[in-house]
Amino acid sequence: MKLYSRYIGYVYIKYVFIVFIALSLFYTGVDFLTNLDEIPKSANLAFLYAGFTAISAIQYVLPLTLIFAMILTFFNMIKNNELISFYALGISKFSVIKAPFIISLIITLFYIYLNTTPFAYANEYKGNLENFNAIGRISNGMFLKHDNKYLYIEALNVTEKAASNIRLFYIKDGKIEKSTSAKRATYDDEKWTFYDENATILPLEFKLGGKGLKFESRDKFIDLDGFNPEAIEKIYKSSNVYSINDAIEAIKIFKNQGINVDGIKANLYTLIFGPLFAPFMMLILFYRLPPTARFFNLAILSFIFFVSTVCVWGILYVMQRFAFSAVIPPEIGVILPVILLMLYSLKSIFSYR
Known part of the structure; x- marks a missing residue:
């Protein structure tokens, strides 16, 4: 791996850890404050509740973390004139974003793998502790x-x-x-x-x-x-809470029983395709970064990037909810938006070659 790729990858990973911990602690803290009366009185159960809350937050926090870390990484490089220096040395845009993209893709694929395990039921375990102290x-x-x-x-x-x-x-x-x-x-x-x-x-x-x-x-x-x-x-x-393995098995069991399995399909597609939103959104935003801060207000531009990320993530989340409730087919509500993001990110790559 090139020296500049190792440097960019190191900076990106550093911001990933910082943003992930910050967002996870924020989510867990807000959950504790809003559910203070329902939290188990036992110290051991309260500790388990906090752990399951933090784990259940990953499905919301991780995609935003990967994108926010990319924004912070490259806006900091723009501010220090590092990004324009890379371009001046003849390094292409794709070569610059390649390391963060690969890192985010590996993290996303690992998260998808975790959804094949009981890790996917963390939010349900948390609810059981809240309601039944078990x-x-x-x-x-x-x-x-x-x-x-x-x-x-x-x-x-x-x-x-x-x-x-x-x-x-x-x-x-x-x-x-x-x-x-x-x-x-x-x-x-x-x-x-x-x-x-x-x-x-x-x-x-x-x-x-x-x-x-x-x-x-x-x-x-x-x-x-x-x-x-x-x-x-x-x-x-x-319930729409499944692991990937259990969702596949449930579809096999119930597809011939006269039971509507669209909600299970929506859950399965969300677990597999939903997290891929982050790497593709990273590419789309990166190719709209200015190479220098001379002609742009970085504070306003970074705010626009953050808001755009949250808005796109919110739209995808709403479409997933519609798919869960069978308002729209799961293939349209979950898979199609991710495919469109992927195609648009590929278009960005080839447009700026």
Whole structure:
């Protein structure tokens, strides 16, 4: 890597850390002040609450941090006449922005990877601490459909991947073929294992002298392959909080169940494509930077850049909310704006070559 690239990259990373810490502390502090009465009284839980608040802030703070750090980096270089010096040495615009762009892209891709882990549920854990003084909680009284089965779950513990007092109804040709109950069940990332079964098998045809009811009991049986407890709770609670893996699995499970999965798709696209807004917005703003401060008021110009960033981010956020509520298709609300930003950034690169 060229010496000037290492220098620009170092300055950019320094501002990324400064801005990220400042915005995260600001977000966490405001959240503490606005929710002071709901914060757990226990010191350990309050510390966990602060940690989850800071983590949940990353989805809002990180894109702005990457762009704000670029603005601060290059406006400082313009003020010190460093940027014009690079251009005078024959260094192209793209060569100057390349290091910050690559750094921001790596950080963004790492953040997208984190959204495949339980990291994505930080805001939900925070809400559980706020409302229930516990990270996980139990969902009660759930009635769902899966393939040709209907099931009622009295209590579902998503954290432990376990359920209790479950009742399954098997349907054939619009009639109940079998009704079975189990005291408890556990999920092993592939299938559910039910314990202490008591089943009632009903005849499909009710006629005099025909077969009657049949009763069965088993210690355990396996059913509901791939019916992830996370997906069960999210669909039942109409929640838009998913990790990337759980969102993909939920779409696979529910796409043939007559359930609208547009909200899950919107969440999935937001986790994958939404963060890419920052690197492309960086390119667009950089190519509109003046090389010198002689003919511009840097204070006003930097203010315009900051406001423009927040406005574009706000528009994207609103479109994502519309996609979550199925007002517009998720492909239009989430993917299309990012593609347009990417195309416009590429146009900027080729226009200033």
